[in-house]
Amino acid sequence: MPIRSVILGCGSYLPARILSNQDLASMVDTSDEWIVERTGIKTRHIAAEGETTADLAEKAARAALAHAGVEVSELDLIVLATATPDNTFPATATKVQQRLGMTRGAAFDVQAVCSGFIYALSVADNFIKAGQARTVLVIGAETFSRILDWTDRGTCVLFGDGAGAVVLRATEGKGDATDQGILSTHLHSDGRHHDLLYVDGGPSSTQTVGHLRMRGQEVFKHAVVNLAEVVHEALSANGLEASAIDWLIPHQANRRIIEGTGRKLRLPPEKVVLTVDHHGNTSAASIPLALCEAVLDGRIKRGDVLLLEAMGGGFTWGAALVRW
Structure with missing residues (x-):
């Protein structure tokens, strides 16, 4: 099995x-x-x-x-x-x-x-x-x-x-999209965009911690395209349409990026978990923070299909399709 x-x-x-x-x-x-x-x-x-x-x-x-x-x-x-x-x-x-x-x-x-x-x-x-x-x-x-x-x-x-x-x-499980658990994960990176989002320090380069540097508008443009593509990749890998998604749980970076991804999937706003307003961008912590909030307040229920997606410096991006 x-x-x-x-x-x-x-x-x-x-x-x-x-x-x-x-x-x-x-x-x-x-x-x-x-x-x-x-x-x-x-x-x-x-x-x-x-x-x-x-x-x-x-x-x-x-x-x-x-x-x-x-x-x-x-x-x-x-x-x-x-x-x-x-x-x-x-x-x-x-x-x-x-x-x-x-x-x-x-x-x-x-x-x-x-x-x-x-x-x-x-x-x-x-x-x-x-x-x-x-x-x-x-x-x-x-x-x-x-x-x-x-x-x-x-x-x-x-x-x-x-x-x-x-x-x-x-x-x-049975090996199909009706299984509970992680149905698939999809990872990508493109190191050509290093200078759009990075920290200007490190042990080998400056021997300092450094500060975060970002060209926000450029990051925004890449995020909208990359996230839409990886979301469709995850759905296609499982033979599902966007209508099968019960909850979109995106990386909480920017409300406009999140809303844009939801619109591309034709998901109503009430199916998108939005927590960026009260904790900002917490990088690797943002998806589990949003997931946990929606689980504990009762929105997410056993059997729901969740689509998790994120993009970050590197550039790196990815998605996971999960049945809760």
Whole structure:
């Protein structure tokens, strides 16, 4: 029988400190109206001094394990997506592993920026399908506030900190689109666009952390095209039409990109999970944050078909089709 990766539960965590558009207007030349009109963002969460990506990831992980009813001793693997690790090495995933008390299996990080959670989900799914793991914790966690130039109004208004996680379990399926679990994942990258979205630092290049740099309009144009294509790729791979989608759960970067993708799929707005307004762009954390919010408030129900999609620096982009 074909093996599927079923999502047993999810969890999330947002830091306590909330930074509003009005707060930002006192720091840089911007306004609430300007930010909301262009991005849909009203507030974002900022990690406290001394609060790290591992701290956020651990809290989301514990919430996901509790929601899934899974013990740490059952975990075979942790895959953590982040572009803002605690240290250059070791992997932040190993810090989470230690804190959870997991002493078997493996833990490692995946770096694909805003597409990180899709990449991590794909890696975990393939470990399960290959028979190398049965129960996997997948986390997306970021402290993007640590790499922002707070004098650059084009970027500092966009991003926030947070973490989300899911627990996957190997389950027998029939091998068709009626199965529960991850139906397919689709990953892409194109390194030619490095200079449109990047951080101007790193251990090997500048020996500094650096700051995020972005040419927003160019990124926007690529995002609309790439996301539409990968969404149709995912549907086609499973022989499904867009009408089969119960929920679109996009990377929460910009309300206009999200609404544009929904229109291309002819999905009504009420089928699109939108959380960017209250946590901004949390990079690899944004999809699991949005997923968990819609699961816990009862919108997403068992059997629903979910389409997850994201694009990030690299460029990287991808999609996952999941039956909850």
